[in-house]
Amino acid sequence: MSESTKGTLLLVDGLSMAFRAFFGLPVENFATSTGVPTNAVYGFTTMLATLLREHEPTHVAVAFDLPGGTFRTERLPSYKGTRDATPPEFEPQVPLIREVLGALRVPAVDKPNYEADDLLATYARLGHEAGMRVLVVSGDRDTIQLVNGDVTLLYPRKGVSDLVRFTPDAVREKYGVDPGQYPDLAALVGETSDNLPGVPGVGPKTAAKWIGVYGGLEGILNSADDVPGKAGRACARTSSRCASTGSSTTCSRISRSPSRSRISSIPARTRPRFTRSATRCSSARCATSSCRWRPMPGRPVPRPHPRSWCRPRAPSRRSPR
Incomplete structure (x- = not known):
């Protein structure tokens, strides 16, 4: 990857990484005071904090899929038709993750009729054209086609903490094709998880x-x-x-121009740093460890400190009256 003097753009596939966080942490151990599960919220927030600390991006965005179909299901109605139903414990956590992103002032982007991959591709292309270093974090192999000299894919190997770096050389070594040829390989082999025939x-x-x-x-x-x-x-x-x-x-194949998005629509961060301050999630009535963005050159970045909402609560030791 070439060194860029114009900053680093971090792009995260929201639902893809949230799902991995959900299945990587025991749901029964994480909940709000009202009983709303929060294992995906905690895992996702911890992952994001680690990425921000390690890569120090100047620009950040998280892309989400919206409910309903896309132009792909219009073309192929069976697309993703064999996937299991979303676990009921996961669904209420998506709004909470969006609230956490709002507290962090990290843009959550989406667009009707398009997938998060399409938004990631659009921003990655714009970042590349602007001369930025681009990091894409996604568990969807379709994003392999985005990789080039300035765009690196961070692909989760296990949970959300072990991320494999896919550079052009790494893609060629693993799949035997250039990143731009990956859609052709996927079309020939097929994709079981997306119900795509090969x-x-x-x-x-x-x-x-x-x-x-x-x-x-x-x-x-x-x-x-x-x-x-x-x-x-x-x-x-x-x-x-x-x-x-x-x-x-x-x-x-990912669509690279679903909107007239511009890099300037993602707020720039100058040396993003966490400072501890409790931010209240109004709908969940829970305190999240949070985060105001302040430039603190040369100071270490503390990990987010989980509050009681994301810790397993110990049973009461009081004896019954």
Whole structure:
């Protein structure tokens, strides 16, 4: 990654990382005084605090998906149709995470008919064009296609604390293709979690080999009859469907211009630092460890201090009267 004198832009996939925080911490151990679960809130906030402390971004934004469909489900109604229902303990935590971001003065961005990935891609492109260093934090492999010399993907390997850095070289080493070719690889292999069909019998290694030989999905489809082996015959049988609909390719490729967003819409931070101050979440009636942004050059950044709302409460030791 090239050194940038124009700052660092940190972009976070809100729901993707919140889900990982939710499943990484026991829900029964975290709750508000009114019983609202907060394990995802605590895990997400801790992760964000760590990212801010370690990378010291000058600009920050968190992108969220909105309920309902997108232009992808209009194109392919079965897109993400096999996913399990959202756990009921997770749903009430999303508004709380947005409240925490508001207390931190970190913009939470969303747009109807688009996914968070599309917003991340738009801001990443604008940051790259502005000469910034860009860090994208997401557990969605589709964001691999955003990686370039100035855009690095931080992909969670376990929970939200162990993040793998995907640079162009790291992508090529793991998948055998350039980051910009990842949508072609995903279209050939398919994506079970998104209910996207691939070519039967084609795995990542075969797909990467074909992409290297034929230059990409379009070249493979145009030469489908010449691709050898059983997988080649399967590709020939499905090439007409892929060419006519392009469904898998459309769904795995991120749209990079869903809005007229500008980098200036994300407030710049000068040496972001946490200072302890309790911020009240009005709807949950809980105190969150918080955070006013103040420049404090040269001073260490304390970790957020969890309050009683996110700690397991010890049972009362008072004897009954």
